[in-house]
């Protein structure tokens with residue numbers, strides 16, 4: 001199963017491929033903040049520091065929100081992610 005690592009805390013979890021990052025965090029009280037949960041507020045923005053190709057592709061709506069809240073290259077919205085392989089994330 002894919003590994004999900006939170007670089008800020010060092011916590012690692014094994015998750016089924018296709019798991020929603022948002023739902024996993026909510027169910028496991030994992031260390032990441034969310035606001036709207038629908039891709040519009042930017043609270044959940046993060047950087048996938050390892051395995052950035054192991055998630056669903058960036059949509060145009062997600063890109064618009066990311067560009068409004070950060071200039072960090074490759075930033076993503078945690079609430080829009082599906083985990084498809086090993087990833088390691090850090091809040092932006």
Ligand code: FES
Nearest residue numbers: 035036037042079
């Ligand atoms: S929680 Fe609002 S954009 Fe993800």
